[in-house]
Amino acid sequence: MIGMLIGSTSVLAQTDMTSIESRLAALEQRLQDAETRAQVAEKRAIAAEQKTQQLVAAQQQAQTITREVAQRTTALEKKADQSSGFEFHGYARSGLLMNDAASSSKSGPYLTPAGETGGAIGRLGNEADTYVELNVEHKQTLDNGATTRFKAMLADGQKTYNDWSADSSDLNIRQAFAELGNLPDFTGALKGSTFWAGKRFDRDNFDIHWLDSDVVFLAGTGGGVYDVKWDDTLHSNFSVYGRNFGSEEEIDNNVQNYILSMNHFAGPFQLMVSGLRAKDNDDRKDSNGDLIKTDAANNGVHAMAGLHNKSFYGLREGSAKTALLYGHGLGAEVKSIGSDGALLV
Numbered sequence: 001m002i003g004m005l006i007g008s009t010s011v012l013a014q015t016d017m018t019s020i021e022s023r024l025a026a027l028e029q030r031l032q033d034a035e036t037r038a039q040v041a042e043k044r045a046i047a048a049e050q051k052t053q054q055l056v057a058a059q060q061q062a063q064t065i066t067r068e069v070a071q072r073t074t075a076l077e078k079k080a081d082q083s084s085g086f087e088f089h090g091y092a093r094s095g096l097l098m099n100d101a102a103s104s105s106k107s108g109p110y111l112t113p114a115g116e117t118g119g120a121i122g123r124l125g126n127e128a129d130t131y132v133e134l135n136v137e138h139k140q141t142l143d144n145g146a147t148t149r150f151k152a153m154l155a156d157g158q159k160t161y162n163d164w165s166a167d168s169s170d171l172n173i174r175q176a177f178a179e180l181g182n183l184p185d186f187t188g189a190l191k192g193s194t195f196w197a198g199k200r201f202d203r204d205n206f207d208i209h210w211l212d213s214d215v216v217f218l219a220g221t222g223g224g225v226y227d228v229k230w231d232d233t234l235h236s237n238f239s240v241y242g243r244n245f246g247s248e249e250e251i252d253n254n255v256q257n258y259i260l261s262m263n264h265f266a267g268p269f270q271l272m273v274s275g276l277r278a279k280d281n282d283d284r285k286d287s288n289g290d291l292i293k294t295d296a297a298n299n300g301v302h303a304m305a306g307l308h309n310k311s312f313y314g315l316r317e318g319s320a321k322t323a324l325l326y327g328h329g330l331g332a333e334v335k336s337i338g339s340d341g342a343l344l345v
Contacts, residue, residue: 001059004240006114010023012021014272018092021194025075033321037059041231043065060203063182075163084139084140084141085138085139085140085308086136086137086138087135087136087137087139088134088136088137089135089137090132090133090134090135091125091131091132091133091134092130093126093129093130093131094129094130094131094133095126095127095129095130095337096128096161097128107309115222116258126265128159129157129158129159130157130158131155131156131158132155132157133153133154133155133174134153134154134155135151135152135153135175136151136152136153137149137151137152138150138151144184145182145184146180146181146182146183146184147179147180147181147182147187147194148178148179148180148181149178149179149181150177150179151175151176151177151178151200152173152175152176153174153175153176154171154172154173154174155170155171155172155173155174156169156170156171156172157170158170163286173199174199174201175198175199175200175201176198176199176200177196177197177198177199177200178196178197178326179195179196179199179302180195180196181193181195181226182194182195183195183327189228189229189230190225190228191229192227192229193225193226193227193228193229194225194226194227195223195224195225196224196225196226197222197223198221198223199221200219201217201218201219202217202218202219202237202239202241202261202263203226203237204226204237204263204265205217205218205219206270206272206304206306206323208319208321213335214335214336215304215306215323215325215334215335216272216304216323216334216335216337217323217335217336217337218239218241218259218261218274218337219241219336219340220241220242220338221241221242221243222239222240222241222242222259223239223240224237224238224239224240224261225238225239225285226235233266233267234264234265234266235264236262236263236264236265237261237262237263237264238261238262238263239260239261239263240258240259240260240261241258241259241338242257242258242259243256243257243259243338243339244256244257245257245278245281245284245341255343256278256279257277257278257338258276258277258278259274259337259338260274260275260276260277261273261274261337262274262277268307268308268310269305269306269307269308270303270304270305270306270307270308271303271304271306272303272304272306273299273301273302273303274302274303274331274337274338275299275300275301275331276299276300276301276302276329276330276331276335276337276338277299277330278297278298278330278341279295279298280298281297281298281330281341282294282295282296282297282298284296284341292341292342293342293344294341295343295344295345296341296343296345297329297330297332297343297345298329298330298345299329299330300327300328300329300330300331300332300343301326301327301328301331302324302325302326302327302328302330302331302332302333302337303325303331304323304324304325304326305323305324305325306321306322306323306324307320307321307323308321309321309322309324328334329343329344329345332342
């Protein structure tokens with residue numbers, strides 16, 4: 001009996017140990033499974049956090065891009081407002097002169113020894129005339145970045161003091177031209193250049209603005225290109241202008257004068273060279289059929305070297321302009337190049 005009890009107890013003990021080991025093994029497996037699930041969950045959490053960070057970064061980038069686009073749009077709209085549409089500009093002067101006896105007085109800035117060659121003494125204070133310029137412009141910036149410009153100028157000069165002066169009016173169209181600039185297909189030296197055609201004053205005439213006087217005044221009908229950039233410091237203008245000597249109504253008195261001009265700029269320095277050609281200028285006749293000037297020049301050359309200082313020659317604040325001129329034949333004149341057909345060979 002005792003032997004049977006001992007055997008039974010041993011069997012029960014073995015059974016309990018096996019059960020405990022099985023439960024421990026199952027518990028260990030569950031712990032491993034839980035640890036595996038925890039690792040998977042941690043990886044998912046890390047991935048989710050990374051995605052969240054990426055979404056936040058993408059959102060911030062999108063907001064930045066949106067702000068940049070809004071700024072560019074605002075800038076483009078502002079630029080379009082500034083560079084597109086119609087503009088009106090005007091200039092006018094009117095003067096009354098009298099002497100100490102309260103009678104009419106003949107005076108003016110050109111009543112000087114140098115007056116015949118355009119040498120004025122003073123302006124805008126001793127001119128007994130009325131002069132008006134009316135300018136209408138239209139500017140536009142196209143979708144591809146190209147720019148267009150049209151300008152027309154009406155001008156009239158009067159020497160009478162009366163309010164009704166149609167009989168003595170000199171109303172005329174002094175300028176009527178079009179420009180096309182910043183063409184996207186142009187590269188190299190022509191990138192950003194401006195082409196023009198029509199009747200105009202040259203854009204880069206050498207003038208003394210506060211004196212309302214010119215050192216070189218180039219004007220006429222023709223075409224050309226501005227701002228041909230050779231490098232960051234050197235750019236050039238090229239143009240051809242046509243002018244007339246004599247009366248348009250009289251065939252024998254009309255000669256066309258062509259001016260080919262090259263204008264170069266390098267920093268403050270300017271070099272302008274113009275060639276002039278007026279075929280048969282020496283054969284022009286007056287209304288009586290007589291030759292006007294048998295030794296009149298048929299061609300010529302004009303050159304100018306200029307210096308534009310942004311100070312008064314470095315001595316004080318202000319500005320200064322210096323020019324050295326050379327002319328021969330039709331180019332032997334100051335101010336209005338190509339306007340005088342009576343110059344000698």
